[in-house]
Amino acid sequence: MINIPQVKLGIVAVSRDCFPLSLSEQRRKAVAAACTEKDIQVVELQTIIENENDVVKALAEAEQAGINSLVIYLGNFGPEGPLSIMAQRFAGPTMFVAAAEEATAGLKDARGDAYCGVLNASYSAGLRNLAVHIPEYPVGTPCEVAKMIGDFVPVSRTILGLQGLKIFSFGPRPxxxxxxxxxxxxxxxxxxxxxxxxxxxxxxxxxxxxxxxxxxxxxxxxxxxxxxxxxxxxxxxxxxxxxxxxxxxxxxxxxxxxxxxxxxxxxxxxxxxxxxxxxxxxxxxxxxxxxxxxxxxxxxxxxxxxxxxxxxxxxxxxxxxxxxxxxxxxxxxxxxxxxxxxxxxxxxxxxxxxxxxxxxxxxxxxxxxxxxxxxxxxxxxxxxxxxxxxxxxxxxxxxxxxxxxxxxxxxxxxxxxxxxxxxxxxxxxxxxxxxxxxxxxxxxxxxxxxxxxxxxxxxxxxxxxxxxxxxxxxxxxxxxxxxxxxxxxxxxxxx
Incomplete structure (x- = not known):
C-alpha cells in the first residue's frame, strides 16, 4: 500500500524520583522483549523521564530516531508533570500504559504503584487538554502491555494519516x-x-x-x-x-x-x-x-x-x-x-x-x-x-x-x-x-x-x-x- 503512513513507534519509561529508576528501566526492557516476541517493532528510548530536563533529552532522542508515535510507559508511579509535558511536546500520537506488579515478593521493596500513577497522569493530561490514547485497561504485565502497543499501531497510523491528509475534489455534487x-x-x-x-x-x-x-x-x-x-x-x-x-x-x-x-x-x-x-x-x-x-x-x-x-x-x-x-x-x-x-x-x-x-x-x-x-x-x-x-x-x-x-x-x-x-x-x-x-x-x-x-x-x-x-x-x-x-x-x- 502507498499513500499511508509508516508507523515508527518508540517507548519511553518514566519514573517518579522517590521510586527506584531501575524498576522502570527493567520493566521497559521486559515490555520491549515482549513486543519483539509478538513481532511488534518498537524503539526503546534510553532516557528515563524523572524531570523536565529528561523530557528535553527524550524528545531529542526520539527525533534522532525518527519516531512518529510514542508509548509513555509508567514503570512506576511516574511524574505526572514531566510525562504530560512529554506528551504535549511530542508531535505524534501518544499512549499512556503502566506496569502491573509482578509478584508478591516484590510488594515490600519493589512496588511500582503505577496503577495509582495512571490516575494522576490522566488528570494532568486533562489539565493540558491533551488527546492521549489510554487503552481500555491500561495496566498490565509485559505481555499484556505489548498487546496494547500492537493495538495502538493502527490507531497511530490513522491519526498520522489524518495529520498529513489532503482531499482533492472535482466538481460540485450531482x-x-x-x-x-x-x-x-x-x-x-x-x-x-x-x-x-x-x-x-x-x-x-x-x-x-x-x-x-x-x-x-x-x-x-x-x-x-x-x-x-x-x-x-x-x-x-x-x-x-x-x-x-x-x-x-x-x-x-x-x-x-x-x-x-x-x-x-x-x-x-x-x-x-x-x-x-x-x-x-x-x-x-x-x-x-x-x-x-x-x-x-x-x-x-x-x-x-x-x-x-x-x-x-x-x-x-x-x-x-x-x-x-x-x-x-x-x-x-x-x-x-x-x-x-x-x-x-x-x-x-x-x-x-x-x-x-x-x-x-x-x-x-x-x-x-x-x-x-x-x-x-x-x-x-x-x-x-x-x-x-x-x-x-x-x-x-x-x-x-x-x-x-x-x-x-x-x-x-x-x-x-x-x-x-x-x-x-x-x-x-x-x-x-x-x-x-x-x-x-x-x-x-x-x-x-x-x-x-x-x-x-x-x-x-x-x-x-x-x-x-x-x-x-x-x-x-x-x-x-x-x-x-x-x-x-x-x-x-x-x-
Whole structure:
C-alpha cells in the first residue's frame, strides 16, 4: 500500500524520583522483549523521564530516531508533570500504559504503584487538554502491555494519516445528491486540507495526459488484472489515460500535505465529455491506498482513507442500497448463521471496489446510466465499471460526517458479508449486521446520515472507535444489541 503512513513507534519509561529508576528501566526492557516476541517493532528510548530536563533529552532522542508515535510507559508511579509535558511536546500520537506488579515478593521493596500513577497522569493530561490514547485497561504485565502497543499501531497510523491528509475534489455534487457533501470547516478542525476543483479542471488534466508515457504500462497492468473478464479492450487506453492523469495530479499538488485522496464527480456529464465511466480506475487507485469517493462525497473519501489506514488494506464506498428478498434469504439458509432477514441489506455501487476485494469481477457498463444516456444502443460512454460479487468475510461499516452546523459525528457497526449470489448488477454483496433494521432506523435515518457507507474488510470497530475518541468525536453510534434501547426508540411495552 502507498499513500499511508509508516508507523515508527518508540517507548519511553518514566519514573517518579522517590521510586527506584531501575524498576522502570527493567520493566521497559521486559515490555520491549515482549513486543519483539509478538513481532511488534518498537524503539526503546534510553532516557528515563524523572524531570523536565529528561523530557528535553527524550524528545531529542526520539527525533534522532525518527519516531512518529510514542508509548509513555509508567514503570512506576511516574511524574505526572514531566510525562504530560512529554506528551504535549511530542508531535505524534501518544499512549499512556503502566506496569502491573509482578509478584508478591516484590510488594515490600519493589512496588511500582503505577496503577495509582495512571490516575494522576490522566488528570494532568486533562489539565493540558491533551488527546492521549489510554487503552481500555491500561495496566498490565509485559505481555499484556505489548498487546496494547500492537493495538495502538493502527490507531497511530490513522491519526498520522489524518495529520498529513489532503482531499482533492472535482466538481460540485450531482443534483439531488446534497447528502453527499457537508461543510468543510470540520475538516480543518481535524487538520485535514482540501483542494476543491471544477469538472473542467478534471477534463483539462485528462486531455493533457493524452500520449502519457505511462499509458502502455497501465494498459498492460489492466489486461493482466482483468484476464478473460475484459470485453472492452478498446476502452483500456482511455481508462489508462485517466489513471495517469489522476496520479500525476496527486503527485504534483500535495503541497504541504503528505497523503492525498479524491472525491470526484463521476456523472451525469462526465460520461459525455470523457467517453467512459471512471469506476474501474477508482477501484484500482483504492487498491493502492488512494481512495476515490464517488459523487464528490468528501466525507466519504475521508472515511475510506481512515479505514485504509486502520486496516492497511483497501476500503470501498457503497450505497446502503436495497433489502434482500425473502426468497433469496430462504434459498441461502445454509449461509445465514444467526442472521435473520431483518439483519440483511445489499451494499452496492457502480463498480469502484478494489479487484482484490471482489469474489468475481468483470469490466462492464453502468446499467442505470446506460438506460438514461444510451437507451436502445450498444454501451459506449457508459462502459468502465468493475462489476461482480464482493468477497464474503468480516466487515465494518464506518462513516465520519459533519452535520450542517459543522459538528462531527460517526457510526461503526461490525458484521459479515455473506456468500450469497446477489443476482444483480454493480459491485454488490449481501451484508449481515446484527440488529441492522433498528440501526438503520435509529441511527442512519434518525441522525440523517447519507446513503454512502465506508466499508472496511475486517472487524476494526475497536480501532476506529479509539481513533474517534482521540479526535474528540463524542457522538459515536453503533448497532445496539437487541436488549439495549436506542434513546429515540419507542419502548417495546408501547408496541
Amino acid at each position: 443534483q439531488d445528491f446534497v447528502a453527499c457533501n457537508a461543510p468543510i470547516k470540520a475538516l480543518f478542525d481535524l487538520g485535514v486540507e482540501i483542494m476543491e476543483n471544477s469538472e473542467l479542471d478534471l477534463l483539462d488534466i485528462y486531455q493533457a495526459a493524452e500520449g502519457h508515457a505511462d499509458i502502455p504500462k497501465i494498459v498492460a497492468e489492466m489486461e493482466a488484472e482483468l484476464g478473460d473478464n475484459n470485453p472492452y479492450p478498446d476502452l483500456l487506453p482511455k481508462l489508462a489515460q485517466y489513471e495517469a492523469a489522476l496520479l500525476d495530479f496527486h503527485a504534483a499538488n500535495m503541497g504541504a500535505s503528505t497523503f492525498g485522496v479524491f472525491a470526484n464527480k463521476c456523472w451525469p456529464s462526465f460520461e459525455k465529455f470523457f467517453g467512459f465511466v471512471p469506476c474501474y480506475v477508482n477501484a484500482r487507485l483504492a487498491q493502492r491506498g488512494i481512495p476515490v469517493a464517488c459523487e464528490v462525497d468528501i466525507y466519504g473519501a475521508l472515511s475510506e482513507y481512515m479505514i485504509t489506514c486502520a486496516t492497511n488494506h483497501p476500503a470501498t464506498l457503497l450505497d446502503i442500497n436495497n433489502t434482500v428478498p425473502q426468497d433469496m434469504v430462504e434459498a441461502n439458509a445454509a449461509v445465514m448463521g444467526n442472521y435473520t432477514a431483518k439483519d440483511l441489506f445489499m451494499g452496492f455501487h457502480c463498480g469502484n471496489t478494489a479487484p482484490s476485494c471482489m469474489k468475481n469481477s468483470q469490466l462492464r457498463f453502468q446499467k442505470i446510466m446506460h438506460s438514461l444516456m444510451e437507451p436502445g444502443k450498444e454501451p459506449d460512454i457508459t462502459r468502465g465499471t468493475l462489476e461482480g460479487q464482493i468477497k464474503p468475510g468480516e466487515v465494518t461499516l464506518f462513516r465520519l460526517q459533519s452535520t450542517a452546523d459543522t459538528k462531527l459525528r460517526a457510526y461503526v457497526a461490525q458484521g459479515d458479508i455473506l456468500d450469497i449470489d446477489p443476482q444483480s448488477f454493480g459491485a454488490i454483496a449481501a451484508f449481515g449486521i446484527p440488529e441492522m433494521q433498528r440501526f438503520y432506523r435509529h441511527v442512519l435515518v434518525e441522525k440523517r446520515y447519507p446513503h454512502h457507507a465506508g466499508i472496511a474488510f475486517g472487524h476494526v470497530a475497536k480501532t476506529l472507535y479509539q481513533v474517534l475518541n482521540l479526535l474528540g468525536v463524542s457522538d459515536i453510534d453503533y448497532n445496539q444489541p437487541a436488549q439495549e434501547r436506542y434513546p429515540n426508540e419507542i419502548p417495546s411495552v408501547f408496541l
